[in-house]
Amino acid sequence: MPSSASGPVPGIVLYMDAFGPRPALYSMAERMAAEGYAVLVPDLYYRLGPYGPFEAATAFKHDETARQLRGMIGATTQAMTEADTGFFIAALEAAGARGPIGVVGYCMGGARALTAAAAYPERIAAAASFHGGNLASDAVDSPHLRAADIKARVYVGTAGIDGSFPPEQSTRFVEAFRRAEVGFALENYVGAAHGWCIPDHSGYDETAAERHWQRLLTLFAETLWP
Numbered sequence: 001m002p003s004s005a006s007g008p009v010p011g012i013v014l015y016m017d018a019f020g021p022r023p024a025l026y027s028m029a030e031r032m033a034a035e036g037y038a039v040l041v042p043d044l045y046y047r048l049g050p051y052g053p054f055e056a057a058t059a060f061k062h063d064e065t066a067r068q069l070r071g072m073i074g075a076t077t078q079a080m081t082e083a084d085t086g087f088f089i090a091a092l093e094a095a096g097a098r099g100p101i102g103v104v105g106y107c108m109g110g111a112r113a114l115t116a117a118a119a120y121p122e123r124i125a126a127a128a129s130f131h132g133g134n135l136a137s138d139a140v141d142s143p144h145l146r147a148a149d150i151k152a153r154v155y156v157g158t159a160g161i162d163g164s165f166p167p168e169q170s171t172r173f174v175e176a177f178r179r180a181e182v183g184f185a186l187e188n189y190v191g192a193a194h195g196w197c198i199p200d201h202s203g204y205d206e207t208a209a210e211r212h213w214q215r216l217l218t219l220f221a222e223t224l225w226p
Helices: 023-033 063-075 078-096 110-117 143-150 167-179 204-222
Strands: 009-015 038-040 097-106 124-130 153-161 184-189
Touching: 009 023, 009 078, 009 110, 009 204, 023 038, 023 204, 038 078, 078 097, 078 110, 097 110, 097 204, 110 124, 110 143, 110 153, 124 204, 143 153, 153 167, 153 204, 167 184, 167 204
Parallel strands: 009 038, 009 097, 097 124, 124 153, 153 184
Antiparallel strands: none
16 A cells, blocks of 8 residues: 655656646646655657647637647657657656556546556556547557557546547447456446546546546555555
8 A cells, every 4th residue: 555654656657638748737646646656747749849838628629729739649649658658667767666657647648558558568557547538449559459468457437428439439448358358447437528537627527536536546556556
């Protein structure tokens, strides 16, 4: 279980949503750090040069910023994040993290957390996705296609209605992860909208967000500590 004692601690990578690192995500990282973890919030858009800041509650409501964000998401591939994750793990180790690593992603970060678990199965012991999109799509880099490579325990929290992860993808995801015999749970947050976990998101739901915290911190407590 998490401890306040000094010494080596488990590391966590928090994969951002579409709007990039910002105070809302840093506050979430701080909440994890308060439980005794070393937490990294990397900028997945770093290759693209200066951008933003974006207002998470309104950015997709304006044509100009919506186009910019979609372009940035498309230009930041799963393969890029997979390669970068080796450096993320090294950065956590340099900061004093030891032992198994946990990963969690929101929105676009959800798929990346699962891809990371497949790419680094000997290091990543827990992987979580919240309102993640395209977890079982027709794309060649869809995370469900690599379920057999995952050794981590997996938790997926889905919005009640979310066009980026429709029921047919949910069914495909469950079938792939059961077939691969991955320890996983998929939970539908009925009534919650996409983005419900993030405090500055238009879909933020405090009650559902607290439920997500309970699930996430329990997952990490059960998998990352000796």
